[in-house]
Amino acid sequence: MSLVPSPSVAPAPSLARPRSTHALALLARFAPLIFLLLLMALFTFLAPRFLSSPNLFNILRQVSIFGIVAVGMTFVILTRGIDLSIGALIALTGLVAAVVAKGGIPGRLELTAGGAPFAWYWAALAAIVVGGVAGALQGVFVARLSVPAFVVTLGGMTIFRGLALIIGNGGPISGFDESFGWWGRGMVGAVPVPVIVFLVVVVIAGFVLHSTRYGRSVYAIGSNPEAARLCGLNVNRTLVSVYALTGLCAGLGGFLLASRLNSAEAVAGNQYELNVIAAVVIGGTSLYGGAGSIAGTVIGTLLIGVLLNGLVILNVSPYVQQLLIGAIIVGAVTFDIFIKKYKR
Amino acid sequence: MTQIGSNAGTVSSGGVTPPEASFLDLETLSKSFFGVTVLDRVSLALTAGKVHALLGENGAGKSTLINLLSGIHKPDGGSLRLDGETVELTGPNDAQKRGISTIHQEFSLFPDLTVSETIFAGRLPVNRFGLVDWRRIARQTTEVMQQLGAEIAPGRRVADLSIAEQQLVEIGRALTLKSRLIIMDEPTASLTPREVDRLKAAVRALTAEGVAILFVSHRLEEVKEIADSFTVLRDGVVVASGDIADATIDDLVRWMVGRELLEEDRHHAASKLGAVVLDVEGLKSRPRSARSASVEGVSFSVRAGEIVGLAGLVGAGRTEIARLIFGADPIGGGSIRLNGEAYRPKGPGDAIAAGVALVPEDRKQQSLFPSLAISENFAAAGGVPAGPLGILRRKAEKGAFQHFRDRLKLRSAGADAPIATLSGGNQQKVVLARWLELKPRLLIVDEPTRGVDIGAKADLHRLLRELAADGVAILLISSDLPEVLALSDRILTLRAGLLTGELAGRDADEESLMRLMTLPKAAA
Numbered sequence: 078m079s080l081v082p083s084p085s086v087a088p089a090p091s092l093a094r095p096r097s098t099h100a101l102a103l104l105a106r107f108a109p110l111i112f113l114l115l116l117m118a119l120f121t122f123l124a125p126r127f128l129s130s131p132n133l134f135n136i137l138r139q140v141s142i143f144g145i146v147a148v149g150m151t152f153v154i155l156t157r158g159i160d161l162s163i164g165a166l167i168a169l170t171g172l173v174a175a176v177v178a179k180g181g182i183p184g185r186l187e188l189t190a191g192g193a194p195f196a197w198y199w200a201a202l203a204a205i206v207v208g209g210v211a212g213a214l215q216g217v218f219v220a221r222l223s224v225p226a227f228v229v230t231l232g233g234m235t236i237f238r239g240l241a242l243i244i245g246n247g248g249p250i251s252g253f254d255e256s257f258g259w260w261g262r263g264m265v266g267a268v269p270v271p272v273i274v275f276l277v278v279v280v281i282a283g284f285v286l287h288s289t290r291y292g293r294s295v296y297a298i299g300s301n302p303e304a305a306r307l308c309g310l311n312v313n314r315t316l317v318s319v320y321a322l323t324g325l326c327a328g329l330g331g332f333l334l335a336s337r338l339n340s341a342e343a344v345a346g347n348q349y350e351l352n353v354i355a356a357v358v359i360g361g362t363s364l365y366g367g368a369g370s371i372a373g374t375v376i377g378t379l380l381i382g383v384l385l386n387g388l389v390i391l392n393v394s395p396y397v398q399q400l401l402i403g404a405i406i407v408g409a410v411t412f413d414i415f416i417k418k419y420k421r
Numbered sequence: 422m423t424q425i426g427s428n429a430g431t432v433s434s435g436g437v438t439p440p441e442a443s444f445l446d447l448e449t450l451s452k453s454f455f456g457v458t459v460l461d462r463v464s465l466a467l468t469a470g471k472v473h474a475l476l477g478e479n480g481a482g483k484s485t486l487i488n489l490l491s492g493i494h495k496p497d498g499g500s501l502r503l504d505g506e507t508v509e510l511t512g513p514n515d516a517q518k519r520g521i522s523t524i525h526q527e528f529s530l531f532p533d534l535t536v537s538e539t540i541f542a543g544r545l546p547v548n549r550f551g552l553v554d555w556r557r558i559a560r561q562t563t564e565v566m567q568q569l570g571a572e573i574a575p576g577r578r579v580a581d582l583s584i585a586e587q588q589l590v591e592i593g594r595a596l597t598l599k600s601r602l603i604i605m606d607e608p609t610a611s612l613t614p615r616e617v618d619r620l621k622a623a624v625r626a627l628t629a630e631g632v633a634i635l636f637v638s639h640r641l642e643e644v645k646e647i648a649d650s651f652t653v654l655r656d657g658v659v660v661a662s663g664d665i666a667d668a669t670i671d672d673l674v675r676w677m678v679g680r681e682l683l684e685e686d687r688h689h690a691a692s693k694l695g696a697v698v699l700d701v702e703g704l705k706s707r708p709r710s711a712r713s714a715s716v717e718g719v720s721f722s723v724r725a726g727e728i729v730g731l732a733g734l735v736g737a738g739r740t741e742i743a744r745l746i747f748g749a750d751p752i753g754g755g756s757i758r759l760n761g762e763a764y765r766p767k768g769p770g771d772a773i774a775a776g777v778a779l780v781p782e783d784r785k786q787q788s789l790f791p792s793l794a795i796s797e798n799f800a801a802a803g804g805v806p807a808g809p810l811g812i813l814r815r816k817a818e819k820g821a822f823q824h825f826r827d828r829l830k831l832r833s834a835g836a837d838a839p840i841a842t843l844s845g846g847n848q849q850k851v852v853l854a855r856w857l858e859l860k861p862r863l864l865i866v867d868e869p870t871r872g873v874d875i876g877a878k879a880d881l882h883r884l885l886r887e888l889a890a891d892g893v894a895i896l897l898i899s900s901d902l903p904e905v906l907a908l909s910d911r912i913l914t915l916r917a918g919l920l921t922g923e924l925a926g927r928d929a930d931e932e933s934l935m936r937l938m939t940l941p942k943a944a945a
Contacts, residue, residue, distance in 0.1 A: 290803070290811040297801055300790035307749060307779065307787055308802040308855075309770040367792035 105416040109360055109376045109409070113383065120387035127390055134269060140382030141275035142167075142330045142337075143349055144375065147356040148282045149326030151374045152319040154357050155286075156299045157366030158219060158226040160320060162233035163327045163353055166208055167346030168241040170331030174204035175250040175341035178257050182244065197257040197336075204335075205328035211237060212324020216317035226320075234350070241343035251340030261337025271333050278326070283371040295319060299366025355402055356381050359409040380405075443468045444601055444633045445490075445521070450499035452485055459485045461657045462499065467602055472624060472634040474644045474665065477654035478677055478846070478874030483637055486654070487604055490635070491523040492516035522595035523604040524588065532580035537562035539579050540594045565593040568630075569623040585616035592623055596632075603627060604635045607872060609643055613734050613900075614935065621647055639874065641670045653677055677875055694910075695725030696760070698894035699746070699863050703755035706741050706918075716741045717918035718755060723863065723894040728885065730909030730926070731898045732934050738918040739898045740782055743865045746896075747779040748772040760862065773802060778861035780852055782868040782898070788852045789840055796822050796836035799851050804858025825854035830880050846877025853881065857888070864888060867898040882908060902931045914938050 104111070120127040146163050153160045178200040181187040188195070211233070218229040263270040286292035294315050297305040306312050330349075335341035360377025362369025381402065388398045443466035452460040460482045467473050477483050488494040490501075492510035500507050503519060510516045516523075531539060537558045538545075548554040562575035571589045579587060588608055595603045605624075609617045624634060624647055638644050644651065645665060652662040653676040661668070661676045699722060706716040716738045723729045733739045744750040746757060748766025757764045759775055766772040772779070781787035790798050800818040807813050819836050826836075829850040840848060849869065856864065866885065870878040885908055889895055899905050905912055912929050914922040914937035922937035 288813055288815075290807040290813060293797065293801070293813060296793060296797075297790050300792045301786075303786060304788050304790060304801070307747075307769050307781055309768075309773040310801075311768075311770060363792070367790065 105413070106361075108412065108416075109373060109380060113376055113380045116380065116383055116387070120383065120390065124387070124390045127387055130267070132386070132390075134267060134272070136379070136382045136386045137272045137275075138269040138337075139386065140378050141269070141271035142333050143352050143356065144275050144378040144382075145278050145333070146323070146326045146330045146349065147353045147360075147374050147378050148278050148371060149319075149323035150353050150357050151282070151360075151362055151369060151371055152286070152295055153226070153323050154354075154362050154364060155295050155366055155369055156316055156319050157302075157364075158316070158319065159230065159354065159364075160212075160215070160226065160233075160323050161230040161350050162211075162215065162237055163323060163330075164346040164349035165234045165237035165241065166211055166324060166327040167331040167334060167349055168341075168343050169211070169237045169244070170204035170208045170328040171335040171341035171345050172241050172244045172250065172331075172343065173207045173328075174200040174332040174335050175253070176244060177203045178253050179250060182246070182250065185246070194254070197254070197260065200257060201260070201329075201332045204332040205325055208324040208326070208328020208331065209321050210324070212327070213317055213321035215324075216320030219320060220313040220316035238343065245341070245343040247343070249340045249342035251338075253336070253339060258336055258339055261333050261335070262339075271337065274329070274333065278329070279371060279375055286371055291315070291318075296367055299368075301367070351402070352381055355406045358406060361413065363413070364410070444504065446502040446505075447486075447490075448500050448502065450486070450489060450496045450501070452482075452489060452494060452497050459657050460489070460496075460654075463654065463657070463659050464499075465652045465659070465662060467633045467635060468649075469601065469633050470628045470631045471649040472628060472636050472647050474648035474651040475635055475637045475654065476641075476644065476651055476673060476677055478844075478876050481654040481677070481874070482657040483654055484606070485657075487523060487606055487635075487637065490516070490521060490602075490604060492521075517598060517600075520599065520601035521604070522598055522600035522602070523606065524591045524595065524608060525606050532578075534579055535576050536566075536573055536579060536582070536590050536593075537575035539590055540565065540597055542594070561597065562593070565596055566590075568596065569593060569626055570619060571623070583616070585612045585619065588612075588620065589623060592627070596627070596630075600632060602633045602635065604637070606637045607639065608636070609638060609640055617643065639872075641673050644673070645670060674875060693726050693890070695892055697722050697758075698725050698760055699723040699896070700758040700761075701742075701746070701755070702757070704742065704745055704752065704757065705754035706738075706745060707751050707753035715918045716745060716753075719915070719918075719920050720755075721913055721920065721923075723896055725862070725892045725894050726889050727910050728889050728895040728897055728908050730905040730912040731896060731915060732902065732905050732912055733915030733938050737915040737938065739915055740867055741918075742915075743779055743781075743867050743896065743898060746772070746863075747777055747865060749779070773859060776860075776862040778802075778856035778859055778864050780849075780856055780864075780866045780869055782871065784845065784849060784852060784872070789848060791839075791841055793840060794837045795840050795843065795851060798840045799825070799836075799855050799858070802855050802859060804855060821858055822854065825850075825857070829854060829884065844874070844877075846873040846880075849873050849881065850877065853884065861893065863894045863896070865896045865898070868900060869897070870899070870901065870904060878904075902934055905934070906931065 117128070126132060146167070150160060150163065176182055176186070177188065177195050178197065180189050180194040215229050215233045218224045219226045260270055260274070265273060286295065294305065294310045297308065297310060298312050298315055302312055331346070334345055338345070356377035357369070357374050358364060358377070359380055360369070360373030360375070362373060384401065384405070385398060388401070445467045447463060447465050449462040449464055450460055451458065451462055463482070463486060465473070475483050475486065485494065489496050492513045492515050501510065502508070508519065510519070531542065534542065540562050541558055545553045546557055559575040566573050566589065569589055569592060571586070573582065573586055573589065579590065582590065592603065608620055612620060624636070627634060636644065636648055648665045650663065651665050651668065651673070653660050653673065655677065701722065702720050703718045704716055704720070705718050708715065719742060721729070731739050731742065741750065745752050748768045748771050752765065759777070764775060766775065790801060793801070796819050799822045805814060805818045805821050822836050825831065831847055831850045840851065843851065853869070869885070870881055873881065882904070885895060885897070897905065897908055906926065906929055909926040912924045912926060912934065913920055914934060916938055924933060
């Protein structure tokens with residue numbers, strides 16, 4: 078039996094992908110950005126003042142606080158987790174910041190003799206530390222005790238809201254000094270301060286996630302936890318840390334919100350978790366873990382900000398706004414799954 | 422016997438046409454992904470009551486062909502003819518309705534259902550009250566399993582069955598679906614020899630019923646025994662096809678790899694053995710659930726430059742020993758010395774720091790990060806140390822990967838491509854590279870060539886030998902006895918968590934190993 082010898086050259090794979098699948102992959106990648114630009118074009122067409130620079134900065138200011146928390150949430154979702162407690166944590170940490178800034182709770186608690194106020198940085202630090210500790214505690218339940226993140230943070234949501242109600246005793250704590258208020262209401266040139274804080278958080282988080290060993294372990298654990306463990310990664314510690322990070326972000330957000338409103342109360346940050354999770358998911362971070370980016374989260378955040386702002390400008394009822402956001406979350410995830418299927 | 426040059430890409434039937442009318446004809450099927458042609462004008466015919474073997478290295482296009490036949494993918498060109506009529510499969514359900522069932526490598530079973538629920542999933546028969554007719558289901562399940570020569574109680578939970586039994590259940594399901602073609606993708610990959618015999622019997626029972634079978638396997642001895650005819654694919658092109666009786670195993674191997682495999686030199690000289698690297702004394706696992714294998718106190722050592730094979734049937738505790746040494750499972754008793762020092766890892770991190778590496782048995786579940794790029798998968802265990810502040814050195818990682826790419830003959834797109842774009846063999850090379858970059862002193866490889874094509878297997882074997890020559894201590898776990906025999910300086914046999922024997926590699930043969938693996942110590 079003789080075999081016609083075949084040349085041992087491998088068939089040269091043609092370098093050009095067929096245009097359709099290539100375009101589809103590009104579309105999938107840039108879909109959130111394209112949708113954002115389309116939405117902005119639409120609002121500009123319907124209400125020209127949408128595109129004015131005061132309004133654009135207004136949008137940025139509005140999204141900066143939940144954007145900061147969305148950055149933390151990106152880490153959690155990358156590990157296949159979820160954190161529903163952040164809205165309540167924003168309220169709690171805002172109150173903590175307020176109490177520290179006031180030197181106590183008027184009539185109930187004095188932190189210093191005579192209730193002398195602390196400087197803004199002590200207030201900010203207290204809020205961030207409380208947020209970080211609260212997040213880390215939840216992380217311990219998720220990582221070490223393997224309680225589903227959904228359950229842990231659902232409980233956390235109620236607990237933190239309860240603590241906030243206890244501290245606030247049902248009412249707001251308001252009236253802080255200038256330097257405290259600058260962080261939420263101040264401007265550097267034309268740029269609101271919270272927007273700058275948001276940008277700083279984005280840049281740091283983006284760098285950590287893309288360029289450090291820690292960031293890669295977050296992706297690896299979300300992609301395949303068992304393989305990550307067998308690669309010597311400390312899965313539990315990393316899991317605890319992502320919840321702690323989100324808590325830190327919520328603490329920073331709580332401080333900024335109290336500063337912006339010149340007031341903290343237990344009902345603050347209500348339903349923030351909805352917008353935050355929506356921003357992360359719309360930005361392309363996979364709820365199955367292991368894929369996503371901070372850049373995507375920023376676009377998702379802007380998308381929600383633009384949508385809310387545009388709807389207000391167009392006088393759309395807040396009830397309808399909620400409906401639209403929900404529809405967009407489902408739409409974004411459906412689109413993502415559809416694209417993944419089609420690409421194969 | 423048909424022989425075709427792959428560059429021609431056309432099939433000349435060589436004058437031999439099967440006398441029987443074929444059930445399914447594939448005519449010049451083509452398929453490409455992302456512009457890369459995976460199948461190029463492939464034609465073959467499947468006949469009722471006959472077993473057709475589909476051979477080829479990983480990446481040759483076998484999986485794609487299976488996916489075309491089972492309706493998962495649609496061909497870009499060519500046609501399928503069923504009983505002489507051109508059809509277009511619209512999806513897996515359509516394929517199933519037309520009588521084509523596929524038993525995939527990774528089973529689609531529902532672990533919590535019973536055997537009979539699985540066999541009748543989606544079409545449970547009902548009695549005249551519209552209630553599920555459990556008695557009929559149990560009876561039919563028993564009948565089907567008997568037809569396949571298997572005794573599996575219809576009420577057992579699928580998760581409690583062995584892989585071989587699960588496979589028979591899947592075949593049973595295909596039978597009750599009145600399938601006329603059953604595609605078996607690597608059915609014997611993880612079976613013991615006895616289970617393989619049972620599968621062969623089941624295949625014979627199927628062909629006697631007039632079912633056509635497309636049998637995909639890397640184990641050529643089995644193919645020779647089971648198949649009537651064969652097709653060899655290489656790089657998406659049919660390079661040879663014909664009656665299996667006309668081809669020798671050497672022919673098949675040559676067609677698959679497209680080059681002569683070097684006669685494997687069986688043992689390397691044992692003179693260059695160094696100091697004892699691993700010394701295990703009375704190692705025990707912690708008692709766990711009844712279903713997982715346990716280690717009941719084993720003692721052995723591995724020297725630098727030595728390859729020690731660990732042979733045993735599935736469930737003998739081979740993988741468990743590896744996991745204990747690697748710190749993946751808690752140690753229940755006994756002691757381990759590494760390079761003469763006491764060693765008790767609390768986790769894989771400790772093991773890695775001590776110079777131990779483990780290539781786990783299940784690539785998909787335990788090694789790969791599906792959403793990460795090839796280079797990130799390579800660097801996942803930290804082989805390329807990060808810079809200050811834990812900042813990754815991506816350039817250095819890619820450089821290190823490039824080095825392995827040449828050394829391992831890794832065929833891949835760029836290092837930034839997703840890991841899923843690689844074939845199984847190339848994925849395994851990436852995993853091995855991940856661990857080699859850590860320069861381990863003890864390398865444990867668990868089923869290193871499972872689901873890997875012959876060419877990549879030879880590459881991996883060569884690499885393991887080179888590593889041993891460089892002084893790495895290697896513990897090799899494999900169900901593939903020829904592999905254990907080809908590579909090991911020493912072979913330990915394991916049964917039910919205990920060592921039953923030790924053979925020098927050159928004295929061992931499959932028979933003696935099998936005896937030690939299957940018999941209690943006293944009888945051996």
